[in-house]
Amino acid sequence: MAVKGCNGEAKLANGASCNKVTVVLGAQWGDEGKGKVVDMLASDADLVCRCQGGNNAGHTVVVDNKEFDFHLLPSGIINPNCKSIIGNGVVIHLPGLFEECIKNERKGLINWKQRLLISDRAHLVFDFHQQVDGLQEMEKGKKSLGTTKKGIGPTYASKATRNGLRLADLLGDFNTFKEKLFFLGTYPYVTSSNCSIGGVCTGLGLPPSTIGDVIGVVKAYTTRVGDGPFPTELKDDIGEKLQIIGHEIGVTTKRKRRCGWLDIPLLIYTSMVNGYTKICLTKLDILDDFDEVKIGFEYLLNGKKLNYYPSSLFELSSVKVNYLTLPGWKKNISSIRYFNDLPENAKKFVFTITELLEVPVKWVGVGQGRESMISVD
CATH class of the missing domain: 3.90.170.10 (Adenylosuccinate Synthetase, subunit A, domain 3)
Known part of the structure; x- marks a missing residue:
């Protein structure tokens, strides 16, 4: 998760000024308390963004003795003055997202509809992805990976093999969406590798x-x-x-x-x-x-x-x-x-x-x- 902070100034490609971002990363195998740290930093931020993963994540944040549970939503969404972004690298199970929003709204999450922005390039998790996840785990038997069976891996596999569907497909022509859904049409006519600047960091291990x-x-x-x-x-x-x-x-x-x-x-x-x-x-x-x-x-x-x-x-x-x-x-x-x-x-x-x-x-x-x-x- 990344939180926009005020710890310096950077220049965009077009020369415009922008604040540098503060990035929160788990340093072990998870469960380090990232959600709590993001919530703390988001109290002074304009934007809080989630960049990857899906509703396999789980973050519990306690504010004023109220316990909020987040799976897809950025943890900083509790701050009413902060906009939250679900980025293109996140995979989204829409029923799970709606359920999470409503559940936390009942606990006191306010104005989330006005403050939540979702990239239309984010991939969609379907029920069949979750079923495939479960079947793959079952097939491995005692050698299973212990996934949450939320369909995250199979969705990223669909993304890499270029037969996944994105939010933009759902927002466009619905007949085209149905055609892609039932006859697995490919969405981008490009390579599956990471050719952007981010690939330099992940492909070489460079900070x-x-x-x-x-x-x-x-x-x-x-x-x-x-x-x-x-x-x-x-x-x-x-x-x-x-x-x-x-x-x-x-x-x-x-x-x-x-x-x-x-x-x-x-x-x-x-x-x-x-x-x-x-x-x-x-x-x-x-x-x-x-x-x-x-x-x-x-x-x-x-x-x-x-x-x-x-x-x-x-x-x-x-x-x-x-x-x-x-x-x-x-x-x-x-x-x-x-x-x-x-x-x-x-x-x-x-x-x-x-x-x-x-x-x-x-x-x-x-x-x-x-x-x-x-x-x-």
Whole structure:
């Protein structure tokens, strides 16, 4: 669990100030009294957040001789001036959550509906996950793990194998939700590994305090292999031209990559998640022969600008994109080795990306070799 505190100031990727967070971790095998500590710290906090696990957890907090039991709810929710967040890493059994809220409301938990926020990217625990949990434990016999049989492990397994369902699926089109539920459609068209900044800590055992610069590598246009929503995709001659000039064929799959213009809303979201401090822009030379180049700078849904990146595939498939159109430079830049020697229109393209992302572009790639990586002073 993480509690927002006032023990220092940090900078977001876009330069805005934010308070650092205070993190409470159990240092043994559980049952250390984390809930009590979170409740104590939350009395002076604006936000209290839960980042992982499910209703297999159990925290008892006593306030004014009233005993509150929490399983999914962050323990700091008792503080009436504190908002509580259930994050995307938590797996949620909705009937259990409703039961927990009502039970604690009867004990004196006030205004929880106004103060509880839940990520729509959090995965849902279904009854069949709990049944699978119980059957797996039964099958192990004397070698069972002693799980709580709340379905937490099987739900995370569904998440890793990409056939789980998230809260966003339930909030979207219900017919699509039923189709996914009964015919196990996959939700993200990505790898199951942890490719964000958090994966650095878990994959190497590094504490977050050791991380300095976070460099986001950005192609001068956008590509992807396989299925999935692609708002800036070009299904015309321009997309084919990008694919051919850029040699956009998957190294592993040997499939042609789908190509489209640069997608800024996507990059703003990944920058928010990872905290980029610098950008390395690659394959700028692929755009050499275009009369004009475009940058998708905002999404529209039903004619209205979106101020968030959609977690629902239904929403993401429905967005329209507004573009900035910039003049091309119509010059071979592959032999250029200094940023100031780039054509003005190429430099303008780079500066526009920096302006839109509010993260500095520090390197620009104009070819395949290491010597083709230009430093931006």
